[in-house]
Amino acid sequence: MRTALITGATSGIGKATALRLAQDEFNLIITGRRLERLEELKKEIEVKYKKDVLILNFDIRNLDEVNKAIDSLPKHWRKIDVLINNAGLAVGLNHIQDGIIDDWERMIDTNIKGVLYITRKVAPMMIEQGKGHIVNIGSIAGTQVYENGNVYCATKHAMHALSQGMRQDMLKHNIKVSEIRPGLLETEFSMVRFKGDVEKAKSTYQGLTPLFAEDIAEAIHFVLTRPAHVCINDIEVTPVAQANAYYVNRNL
Template sequence: MVSIQNQIVLVTGASSGIGEACAQVFAQAGANLILSARRLDRLEKLAQSIADQHHVQVYPLQLDVCDRTQVETVLSGLPEPWSNVDILINNAGLSRGLDKLYEGEIQDWEEMIDTNVKGLLYVTRSIVPGMVRRGQGHIINIASVAGHQAYPGGGVYCATKAAVKTLSSGLKMDLLGTPIRVSNVDPGLVETEFSQVRFHGDTERARTVYEGLTPLTPGDIAEVVLFCATRPPHVSISDVLILATDQATATMVNRRS
């Protein structure tokens, strides 16, 4: 395990779920954190808690990755030394609805594409040139099992996560010849706010997604992300698919009555 102590790690979508868990495990490993999300109040509380607990520096950054101008302005305006990002964790993402494609809400499609694909591109475009100039960096994209296999009602979400997987592969090819690594992490069922967001705040419907099985936790995914980031420089973990033991594919799960 290679030390990442005092490295600067930027986590998008850091206010909850996998992003928050990544913040915790990377802070425990001694990294300094830029935590970005739209919900500044939650970010500030998390930043203070992590700084107190792990004695690292934390920079809370209110950011909507869907807003290209905001992404470019905010990230180009990071002060020294925060502008020298060593590890970028593109975690911000969401799913909206579970409608048939021909009945889907176009606003839901727009939000998924803007966040999961365009937002990832905006942040990557802003951060990676600095990595190339410094000859150091690692991009870790959080995709999904949905990027491997489509499922009914999830066509657009699955397409966005397949795009993340493809963008990771393309970026790795574009960076060949540099020491910069690209990793793609594909979680299966993880119990977070994901389903509440998908069902527009319907907590009862969201709860049924995880009933009768043992899903992954955000911490499970964060530990894998940390593993990718702490390999020796000559080792690049390109793609990791992580499923719960109760899950075999995007749609096949074992539910105990």
């Protein structure tokens, strides 16, 4: 039985991944800011899949909270085999000259600094045990910049670079590092980006069938269940209707 720590497990990819891994041989540490949702997910997993679940309720953007949460782990939960850096968001869709500073800071603090904070705490634990696997949830925006995406794309470019840097740094410690980069994916992502505007959020996926959280959860499960000598470094996943960040067929 392995233990996976999933950040941002209250919805979307994080929640779907927790449910998918619970079907396999994984106990789970689920983290996020919305305690009620974490408690609901914990109950669902325990009832359906009979796996052990530990909740860590904290804000990934706050270094002190991250440190306290990981330091509070009971001894039998400290053997973390898998870290899934999933917590992330996009806020706003503005040209750079019209950007909102608070939006920029939320994205930078969550998508870059949050990943660094939690990885800095967990990676030494993996090194000590001589193995582990870090999975970073990036985006096709990590290699392709689109209009109005400026700062969000910059944070995902950072995730792409960090994933490659982690792969090199962890190489001699027998720790795998993988990045999964989805395209158009229907979760709470667009609702957050458009600050609760339902119509704008829906228009993002109009005329096509997007990816769903479960699709990425399956990709994560695939990456985590390869033989010990195999590391999947990078996977880009898009809907059939999307070729890349610029070309989308909205008639499918």
